[in-house]
Amino acid sequence: MKKLIPLLLALALLLSFGSTALASSHEYTPDDSAKLSQTITTVIPDNKLTWYLEIPADITIKQGGYDARVDLTNVEIVVDSGVLSDKQKIEASLTYDGVLTDEDNTDNKINYLLSDKNAEPEYEETAMKTGTAYVVGTKTKDAETYNAPDAWVTEYTWDMAEIGNYEGTVVYSSKLVETGA
């Protein structure tokens, strides 16, 4: 039994080395032009679906009334590899908190809203609710649709704002949805 344990340990050691790719070596002399080969391997999964989301560039909202409206277009879902099946779609969505904060004084804030471009911007009832994900783009096997909103700021908020540079963030995300259709 005592002899068996070292044997098993040696075997385990050999197996652990065997699972690691080893570098190779060759002794050269000046008239030797041997070539050594390193193999680089990559495995591509069958129909591995990958995609990325192109989102709008940073924007600046112009101060004042309804002129503050800014189009947030240019969201795009781009499939890198693979193909969507008939029962799959990719959805892009955005969320926002509706607050612009003064860079120099975080106590100063401006409220803003996003609205569907087809809605009347001056009505808060039709604006997108803050903190809620809204689908702004959908890509299926054969089609893609986008519904980027407008950003706008109520006249009331402008009037109350202190002078300063205000910033806020709109967050985009995307996911694969199995439709089952």
Next chain:
Amino acid sequence: MKKLLSFLLILALLSGLSVIAFAEGESTGGNQAVKAQITGAPSWVLTIPADQTIEFMAEETDIVHHACSIDDPKHIPADCTINASLTHTGNFTLKTDASKTIPFTLNAFDEDVPAGTPVIASQYWGDTRNNHCYAEFNIVISRDSWASAEQGGTYTTPVTYTSELVDHIVDPADGGTDRG
């Protein structure tokens, strides 16, 4: 007996000194020693990096990791350099169908190395007995290249290494590399 030995030793020492003095004063020629040392042929060992796997969709992967080395140099003349270089094909090939490929570029020292063009990966300088392996060899596969793969499966590409003895010290300006 001891006294006799001491006397003979002193006598021998004195006679030796007189011979030297005579040689310095009268000789017009002499013997020049010519020595040769047989050192054997130059040789060295090149070790290349292990085979490597690149993750799917990885855009930049270092394939050398300081692991290309020139070891055990023997009888390397001081005015010589050992260069170890690598070349690449520019394409991964599907194991089961060589017509299916994924293109890549090899980036060394922030510049693309064309396929089939050797680039120095490691050097040994005979004058300084210094050994240096360059590390910045990245296989770059763009998102478009990954996306161009027509078929899933295992793709491979060989990176080929060789080395040679160069009978001068490589000027970094000529080789485009730096000893640093």
